[in-house]
Amino acid sequence: MLLRHTPKEVIAREGLTINPAKTCQPIGAMYAALGIHGCLPHSHGSQGCCSYHRSTLTRHYKEPVMAATSSFTEGASVFGGQANLLQSIETIFAVYEPDIIAVHSTCLSETIGDDLQQITKKAKDDGKIPEGKYVIYASTPSFVGSHVTGYANMVTGIAEQFAQSTGEKKDQINIIAGWMEPSDMREIKKISKELGVKIVLFPDTSDVLDAPQTGKHEFYPKGGTTIEELKSIGDSSSSLALGCISAEPAAIALDKKCKVPFETVDMPIGLSATDRFIMSLSKAAGVQVPDEITAERGRLVDVMTDMEQYFYGRKVALFGDPDQLIPLTEFLLDLNMKPIHIVSGTPGQRFEKRMKEILRRIPEANFRNGLNADMFLLHQWMKNEPVDLLIGNTYGKYIARDENVPFIRFGFPILDRIGHSYFPNIGYSGSLRLVEKILGALMDRQDREALEEKFELVM
């Protein structure tokens, strides 16, 4: 057994987190900043954090992930990191020539009390930021929130620091992407195009973290929301935030700064959440939903009806991030499955509230988020009440193997498979892919374990 020391009996823990279902804020900030064209993320702290974040993102995407660090040593930790950041800004503009440096803080610089706003202002006053270039920032100490809130903080920083209102409204809608994959962002753009809605999507990591092999390394790949687009978001007619934890804060900030009304919807994962997304976007833009989208929806529902017997009552355990888990759980219910164990390390009451609503039909379901809501607990729950399927990031494979449970990789990070960056999990077609995966996992097991006389040809 890989996790041989995990006991069935659950004892409450207060000090020790074991096998976390979250990581720290800066990696989210780094990911968000990669979704801006010509932007170099910068980690203000010691080298280790930056190295870890780059490594994890690289393992997840199998793509170059460029980011710089303030390389704190003990001196900086005692006297403050201003000198390090100023030198970083100078070096980066000289050597790596980005249009934007997106600085995020780390535990260390936050504990010291470095003020990123003040330091970037000083950089500007000292003439260290070349004409037409930008340094933006977000505060992301990881003793608060999780990687998801770190993402939200950087997206908020991007919105606040770029948006301008010229007083003249533009016929466009902002779509603020919650933490989703490049493939998902590409899908959002595709759906909007089909709907005939002009959007500004930010951040947008498509064509950044799924760049083609060309024999040339593009330090700043083709993709990413442009500065031009970002400046214009203050003039957009409205914003649609995809995800209440990872996207809504930016929508609120934009509304405050430029009076852009917004609506928050769930990430369009699964049938119902995609329905709401399509409704909201078409309403906001005043467009009719084209037949092609209705047909795409119909194909998803068709599979759900055709294969309904395989879903019914199947118990599922899942872990990951709130903005994904909320619509995913709802989708599992739409499929007539039974999500019974759910954890997310990301804190916040919204999760609990939404889960309570969604899971009304399953009173025995366990769900927990925030401190000590970790994979160790999830595994213990699974030992007490076994499931038919586990859904979560790569770390779930240890539980899946020990408990002999079919496992679907979903979320962040996925370190041992490809696909997530290329094939979406959102929208009707992304949901159809999820359904295919769920069926595949369940049926492969049935095929593998069925008695010889019960082995089915047609399923």
Place this chain on the structure above:
Amino acid sequence: MEAMNHYPDPSKIREELVQKYPAKVAKKRTKSIIINDPESIPEVQANVRTVPGIITQRGCSYAGCKGVVLGPTRDIVNIVHGPIGCSFYAWLTRRNQTRPETPEHENYITYCFSTDMQEENVVFGGEKKLKQAIQEAYDLFHPKAIAIFSTCPVGLIGDDVHAASKEMREKFGDCNVFGFSCEGYRGVSQSAGHHIANNGVFKHMVGRNNTPSEGKFKLNMLGEYNIGGDAFEIERIFEKAGITLVASFSGNSTVGQLENAHMADLNVIMCHRSINYMGEMMETKYGIPWMKVNFVGAESTAKSLRKIAEYFDDAELKARVEEVIAEEMPKVKAVIDDIRPRTEGKTAMLFVGGSRAHHYQDLFTELGMTTVAAGYEFAHRDDYEGRHVLPSIKVDADSKNIEELKIVADPELYQPRKSEAELEALKEKGLEINGYEGMMKQMMKKSLVVDDVSHYESEKLIEIYKPDIFCAGIKEKYVVQKMGVPLKQLHSYDYGGPYTGFVGATNFYRDIDRMVNNPVWKLIKAPWETAGNPKGAELEATYVTQ
């Protein structure tokens, strides 16, 4: 040997590498970019701060301490005291394999433990939460040992992990609890963490169990972390040769082994950078000499085995070692004879770690490939130039704050395994006893040595040299491959390996052959990119009527 005449003048290359840097940065980097001369080895600036803003390969002290040295020991519960990230990223990502004695034996390597420090812990102190976490780990697992690792904020807020560990150790009585002040800002790279780890393991583990171990030829293997099963292959060879491995620091190791390590009669060191402190301290306290070996490369493995036999100076062992070599080498030869015609004359670059950039050159030599440039990520001058430069290395502010333990001979256990005269005689025979010659002596004249290579410099080097393969880590992997050059990861081995010993050498030959000769590198361009865009060209009738 002086090759590479078809490459530009190395001093020109150096100029080009630093050209784009601000003047002060250029000046600093120039001292770390050196044109090699194995006859008269020039000084390399190493183990100095990375310039803020430079995209570096380096990580932090915590990574060196917890990730590298302590991580591979399977029956310690390693609790990371700090916010969640540091522990999360070091969770199973280093591939240090381990093989518990039975399915019931302890193995915590698959687990990730953290105090998940919150804002109130930063403001009001985190010791209480830490002690609570230690208690919970003890209640849940009753492990033999619990180690605590401080991450950056911990040092700043003044949590005393050592006091907390001591308190809990005394409270439990049957569980060894100890702490490491390995905050990421200490030193300039992982290297500081290695030193801190060595100190802690030496203080808190080595010497706790004086039961003499069985076996005639007893040694410890230092600085071998069992990435991809490297230690398994070395264990196999030792067993075959009749050599007893008392403890491994720390691949595939247990607490029990480390506590008993001082009962061995020799320490052999693989990764000099990360573990030489342990070798030295054990020599001073217990009288166990250490010797540099290298089990990367089939020839190097044979050489290292012979050195070990020479050290023990036993005819039977020497004969056994020769038998093992005679048995293993033909299998290696069969593979290399097949592969070498396809790899001969190709070039490699290695920028990685603190010893691998040296060791792996042996494998490339066996493949008939030339190392045109190499450098370490976190090594010191002695790893480049040899240990004789140690007295001339200036201790700067960044190294000063890393504790140097004051070690004296143990009144009871000190027992020199060899007399001064015997050691001298062994050195005469070419054994690197308490010594290491470094990387540069082995590299060609005019090859380039670059310490802490930056992203910018590596791209330039690739453009200039167009190597057939580049060796580095995960952060560099896909950048280099996007440039059309295969990258072999020498931290994780691209999830392959082992690469040590005889079996490992053949694994490596096959992997490199596959990588440098993979047809995919010729498929990068679409046909219309190479042959001109068909758009606009006249359609030609190509069908044939009958």
